[in-house]
Amino acid sequence: MPGSASSIHRPEGLIERLRSAAADGGDAKLKVLRELKNQIIGNRTKKLSYIKLGAVPFVVSILSSASSTSDSVIVQCAATIGSFACGVDSGVKAVLDAGAFPHLVNLLSHSNEKVVDAGARALKMIYQSKMAPKYDFFQEKNMKFLLSLLDKNNENLIGLGASIIIHSCETNDEQKMLGDAGILKRLINLLEGTTSQRDASLESFATIIKENPQVISEFVGPENGRTWGTLIELTKDRYPRTRLLACMCLILIKNAVPSYLQSVGIRTKLILILLELIDDSGQVGDEALFTLSSFISDEEGLQKLAFEANTIRKLCDHMQKELLQPKRLEGMLMILANLCSNLECCRSVLLQSPKLQTIKIITDALSHTTVEVCVAACICLKNISRSVKYLSAGHFMTEAIIVPLIQLLYDTSTSVQVAALHTISNLVVDFTMHKFIFVQNGGVKHLVELSKSMDSRVRLSAVRALRNLMFLVDSRCKEGIFLELRALSLTSLVSDPSACVQEQALGLICNLINGPVDSIDYVFTEDALLLNAVGRQLWSASKPEVLIQGMYVMCNVASGKEFQREAVMRQILPEASNNDTRSIMVTMLQSDVAQLRTAAVWTIVNLTVPTGAGALARVVKLRNVGIVSQLKNMANDPCMDVKLRVRTALGQTMVFGDFST
Amino acid sequence: MPVRMVESPAPSTSSGANPGQTSLQPCSLLSVGQTFSGTQNVSSPQKEEAWRVNVRIQGCDLNHGYVCGTMEALNVPMADTPVVTFWEGEIVDTKNYTFFTNKWKATPEVDIDHWTKFSSFSPLLSQVEVDGGKSLDLSNYQYLFMRWKEQYFVNVGADCGLTIAGFYYVCFSCVDGSINGYYYDPNSSPFQKLELKTTNEGRSGFSFSSYELQ
Numbered sequence: 117m118p119g120s121a122s123s124i125h126r127p128e129g130l131i132e133r134l135r136s137a138a139a140d141g142g143d144a145k146l147k148v149l150r151e152l153k154n155q156i157i158g159n160r161t162k163k164l165s166y167i168k169l170g171a172v173p174f175v176v177s178i179l180s181s182a183s184s185t186s187d188s189v190i191v192q193c194a195a196t197i198g199s200f201a202c203g204v205d206s207g208v209k210a211v212l213d214a215g216a217f218p219h220l221v222n223l224l225s226h227s228n229e230k231v232v233d234a235g236a237r238a239l240k241m242i243y244q245s246k247m248a249p250k251y252d253f254f255q256e257k258n259m260k261f262l263l264s265l266l267d268k269n270n271e272n273l274i275g276l277g278a279s280i281i282i283h284s285c286e287t288n289d290e291q292k293m294l295g296d297a298g299i300l301k302r303l304i305n306l307l308e309g310t311t312s313q314r315d316a317s318l319e320s321f322a323t324i325i326k327e328n329p330q331v332i333s334e335f336v337g338p339e340n341g342r343t344w345g346t347l348i349e350l351t352k353d354r355y356p357r358t359r360l361l362a363c364m365c366l367i368l369i370k371n372a373v374p375s376y377l378q379s380v381g382i383r384t385k386l387i388l389i390l391l392e393l394i395d396d397s398g399q400v401g402d403e404a405l406f407t408l409s410s411f412i413s414d415e416e417g418l419q420k421l422a423f424e425a426n427t428i429r430k431l432c433d434h435m436q437k438e439l440l441q442p443k444r445l446e447g448m449l450m451i452l453a454n455l456c457s458n459l460e461c462c463r464s465v466l467l468q469s470p471k472l473q474t475i476k477i478i479t480d481a482l483s484h485t486t487v488e489v490c491v492a493a494c495i496c497l498k499n500i501s502r503s504v505k506y507l508s509a510g511h512f513m514t515e516a517i518i519v520p521l522i523q524l525l526y527d528t529s530t531s532v533q534v535a536a537l538h539t540i541s542n543l544v545v546d547f548t549m550h551k552f553i554f555v556q557n558g559g560v561k562h563l564v565e566l567s568k569s570m571d572s573r574v575r576l577s578a579v580r581a582l583r584n585l586m587f588l589v590d591s592r593c594k595e596g597i598f599l600e601l602r603a604l605s606l607t608s609l610v611s612d613p614s615a616c617v618q619e620q621a622l623g624l625i626c627n628l629i630n631g632p633v634d635s636i637d638y639v640f641t642e643d644a645l646l647l648n649a650v651g652r653q654l655w656s657a658s659k660p661e662v663l664i665q666g667m668y669v670m671c672n673v674a675s676g677k678e679f680q681r682e683a684v685m686r687q688i689l690p691e692a693s694n695n696d697t698r699s700i701m702v703t704m705l706q707s708d709v710a711q712l713r714t715a716a717v718w719t720i721v722n723l724t725v726p727t728g729a730g731a732l733a734r735v736v737k738l739r740n741v742g743i744v745s746q747l748k749n750m751a752n753d754p755c756m757d758v759k760l761r762v763r764t765a766l767g768q769t770m771v772f773g774d775f776s777t
Numbered sequence: 778m779p780v781r782m783v784e785s786p787a788p789s790t791s792s793g794a795n796p797g798q799t800s801l802q803p804c805s806l807l808s809v810g811q812t813f814s815g816t817q818n819v820s821s822p823q824k825e826e827a828w829r830v831n832v833r834i835q836g837c838d839l840n841h842g843y844v845c846g847t848m849e850a851l852n853v854p855m856a857d858t859p860v861v862t863f864w865e866g867e868i869v870d871t872k873n874y875t876f877f878t879n880k881w882k883a884t885p886e887v888d889i890d891h892w893t894k895f896s897s898f899s900p901l902l903s904q905v906e907v908d909g910g911k912s913l914d915l916s917n918y919q920y921l922f923m924r925w926k927e928q929y930f931v932n933v934g935a936d937c938g939l940t941i942a943g944f945y946y947v948c949f950s951c952v953d954g955s956i957n958g959y960y961y962d963p964n965s966s967p968f969q970k971l972e973l974k975t976t977n978e979g980r981s982g983f984s985f986s987s988y989e990l991q
Contacts, residue, residue, distance in 0.1 A: 627988075633978065714805055
């Protein structure tokens with residue numbers, strides 16, 4: 117008949133025995149340590165439970181009296197500590213708080229190899245956590261110690277050395293120091309060692325060369341034939357992890373020094389290897405996705421190669437076949453996003469697939485519970501919607517896409533909000549007159565709210581989205597947007613502390629007053645609040661992008677009625693009371709930025725249209741402040757667009773006779 | 778004091794390491810949102826006919842020699858409503874595209890037959906006959922040459938009885954934004970002429986709008 121479990125099998129009982137063992141010693145130590153280790157190995161719940169019950173300090177206490185205990189007890193202590201530290205940050209903290217670290221380091225110089233191995237393994241576990249103390253490479257003795265770890269022909273010691281590098285090497289100076297101290301050389305030698313040595317070496321090698329062209333030029337790259345050749349060879353290794361790490365190293369080299377890895381053959385091979393590794397259902401598959409994504413992220417040529425390697429089809433198959441883990445889904449979305457960042461052919465494949473299955477998966481991912489997946493889905497959709505061709509076909513302005521995106525504007529994460537705003541910015545350009553779908557679903561209200569955010573990134577993205585929404589919008593929607601936005605809010609955005617926000621706000625006003633001529637009235641509401649704000653900005657701003665947009669506002673207003681042209685004249689000419697008789701227009705016309713000169717000349721073209729009743733008076737005023745003579749100086753402007761508009765403007769001013777004499 | 782304008786020179790032939798690789802200069806009249814209107818002559822030997830046409834620029838990327846927009850034909854006999862198509866254009870910049878089409882059933886002879894219809898093409902003819910214009914520097918030329926190819930119907934089905942099989946040879950004047958074009962489709966009447974001018978929606982001047990894709 118089974119009896120009730122005795123107290124010694126419960127955690128509390130084991131802790132009690134551990135306490136006694138720590139105090140009394142003897143054979144009991146070994147037994148209880150073994151029992152504890154067997155219970156916690158691979159069992160996160162048990163680990164956390166024993167940590168809470170205070171088991172770690174007892175184990176460390178036994179280890180601290182190592183000189184008086186047998187080697188097998190030491191090995192059990194180190195293994196138990198390593199197990200507590202493995203994969204659980206609170207375990208690492210408990211181990212460090214209990215003072216295990218120096219005792220474990222001492223074990224590395226023990227005469228018994230098994231003790232050394234156990235110590236090295238435990239330290240490696242600690243160094244795999246972010247909680248581990250930073251290793252100071254700038255201390256000579258530390259560097260010597262690290263070299264000694266890599267010099268021993270012991271896989272655990274090499275593994276520990278690699279973990280220290282991966283954990284603690286963060287800055288360019290540290291990378292350089294490790295290179296100069298011979299660590300990189302040693303790691304390169306280890307690339308020809310056992311599988312575990314190779315993988316450890318490749319990973320720490322990647323850490324040392326990451327984003328450091330100097331180290332790469334000095335120690336690796338194609339001119340260091342042996343290293344380069346070894347890395348290429350390792351991309352064909354039989355072990356998937358080794359292949360992945362070798363690809364990672366080559367890609368890091370290429371990312372830091374773009375002139376390396378130019379061979380189309382090797383580039384294609386890397387893409388094919390990574391695509392094959394994606395089939396690995398574990399960590400290798402996940403990492404392969406992000407490695408491929410980073411490989412193709414900045415280069416259209418690589419995106420084209422990846423497209424030709426059938427990447428989209430492969431990813432779509434995965435996405436349609438199985439329910440993906442968040443990490444995997446995020447990686448796939450990021451690859452699709454990068455493929456669609458430049459290439460129309462990639463967008464076409466997704467948008468022309470039967471029943472738009474992949475687009476539906478991407479849209480569904482907008483409502484995923486994981487932040488990273490939501491952001492990746494937004495970026496993917498944003499890049500797909502860079503296609504004017506499909507924007508024009510109205511592929512995106514549907515409730516199925518717009519509604520979840522508007523929902524994301526409520527998200528508590530700023531990164532999600534910004535990603536959603538970027539995507540919305542593209543989608544609302546919509547040329548199919550379906551912008552009302554966005555308006556009807558409450559999108560404008562949220563954009564206006566976010567345009568008042570304290571975070572300038574959010575504010576900028578929201579105003580940009582409003583600007584794009586206002587582009588070629590019909591009069592009814594335009595009125596709705598303006599009512600929601602109000603002249604006063606728009607005025608504050610024009611003088612926002614961020615110049616980028618100012619630029620977008622001015623672009624928004626340009627679009628607001630473009631189209632039917634009565635749209636210009638918007639800048640004259642509330643005593644021309646908006647027009648005055650734009651005028652002030654033209655006199656005070658210095659960033660050319662802001663001035664260009666501000667100038668185009670004036671240009672658009674000057675394309676309207678006589679009184680509107682006169683209002684523009686008042687904004688651009690100096691006030692009589694002002695000692696400065698120089699018009700801002702002369703400054704703009706003399707700008708080094710051709711686009712600003714173009715905008716300024718267009719404004720003058722509109723102001724001098726000869727049919728207007730006040731045209732002659734305006735020409736006289738423009739001449740009096742030196743604008744006409746400045747135009748004459750620009751008759752041979754290096755920018756053809758400017759030169760042609762100057763020709764038109766001068767032609768118009770001369771309709772009334774030449775004032776030059 | 779009046780100054781003398783330096784007239785734009787005829788395009789030169791580039792020499793050196795990068796023949797014909799200069800990018801075209803932007804022209805504000807060919808920017809997004811700009812609209813044009815005019816006619817397309819679709820007369821046949823049996824009947825004089827012209828359709829009113831409106832064009833709007835929706836995208837322009839000079840680096841890639843790309844331009845796109847919509848074209849609206851207003852009085853198409855077999856359609857109840859105006860017919861809107863989306864078109865994509867190749868800008869002849871000698872970097873991305875030359876004067877030779879090399880597709881859409883257009884041989885170099887057909888190309889030259891059409892380009893020579895534009896008087897502004899005359900100074901270029903001899904070089905184009907040699908290499909399609911690959912070695913020409915068009916960066917300061919006041920005319921842009923393009924091919925516009927309609928891609929799909931925006932507001933009617935593909936079964937509307939109309940065809941978009943052909944494409945337009947287009948010459949755009951950077952001076953005043955006027956557009957001349959000739960439709961080419963081996964199965965349609967030859968040299969259907971397209972003539973467009975900038976429009977300003979009741980304004981007495983030019984107005985601009987823009988968007989910024991992320």
